[in-house]
Amino acid sequence: MSLVKIKTRINGKAIESEVEPRKLLVHFLREDLGLTGTHVGCDTSNCGACTVLINGRAVKSCTMLAVQADGNEITTIEGISRNGELHPLQKAFLEKHGLQCGYCTPGMLLTSLWLLKKNRNPSEEEIRKNLSGNLCRCTGYQSIVESIKYGAQLMKEKEEEQEMPVR
């Protein structure tokens, strides 16, 4: 099959590639680019382990073709830490035990980042509703919800810290 050229911006880096038109985005990320932090869970659009951000919105990369990403900005789990330091939301998941086996975690983090961008202070109900496309078979969700609440707080603190004038 003939290859199609696509241009994307992935985790801040401009990338030009040639892909088969039928290739799924998740396979493009994992196999062509080696970004294996994006997981394949159910592969049937149910579990959300493959969640990435496209132009800031959380979507399932197993239910999207790589060619559909042409011209768009993609963020994967590899792109959320800064200068070797974990993102505040990642720190919150660590501290509040928001993961056990960790398979669903990249998806949980990216879906939650999308929520926290829309709503800096979500209620428990809003958090749970927003996670309805991300399945976790370990935690029972309680500790994930708590991690997100704590993460929201850490993100706010970090923002305020950055806004403080440097002496």
Added chain:
Amino acid sequence: MEDALQLLSKYGDDAKVMAGGQSLIPLLKLRIASFPYVVNISGLKGLNQIVEKGDYLEIGSLTTISELEENDLVKEKYQALHEAAGLIADPLVRNMGTIGGNVSHGDPSNDIPAVIIALKAKLELAGLRGNRNVDADSFVTDSFTTVLEKGEILKRILIPIPGTNSGGCYIKHKKSAGDFSVAAVAVHLRLEDDERVKSAGIGLTSVAPKPLRAVRGESYLEGKKLTDSTVREAAKIVVSESNPSTDFYGSLEFKKKVLGRITEEAIHLSFERAMVR
């Protein structure tokens, strides 16, 4: 648009339109369907607008379900549509899935068709020989079958702007979060000044081989004052118009029972909302 229509005409049955791909890609992956050509229309410009123009709310077919759900005008004036959008699949699917795809797929379990049937919407179809309009209730003709001809694309959904004293809702009964419904109902009522029903719209999801308009239920309600007994009778008529089948989501009897209960609830709620206005 012209290019897309050309490609679709050229390849005929070998081509399939893809908007968000949230129904089509799973089908392709499971090899339930396969097409030599998939025409991706998601890059077409100007088809994701939600705007009131003249007598209609115009919604571009590439508007995502999330955009629909988050739109303030829809939230305020088209509650049934807002509620249905928030109940489709899950937030991640809603970020990609489009209103046009939800309708054009022709799935009797998709939610938007029942809502636009209740709202008496029209669909604007684009084709090489020009555009044509069809009524929402005649668009889906059977399971996964629509009036779209080869080389045609659903372009816009036109919903009459609701008059004063009107209100509606969408109630979806489902087994688990993100699932399709056991049954779902959209109701839209407009009242006279003396609170009698001036006009009624009722659309049903998952209870027939296609999305259904409950015509007899609608005409029973029109001209009546709503009491507990008229609402109960209307729901009974609506159930008699449905034609569900026994499957994974429940037995035929169970689905009818659910439909009756949510229809009563939906008529009451729509009436309350119409009164508040």
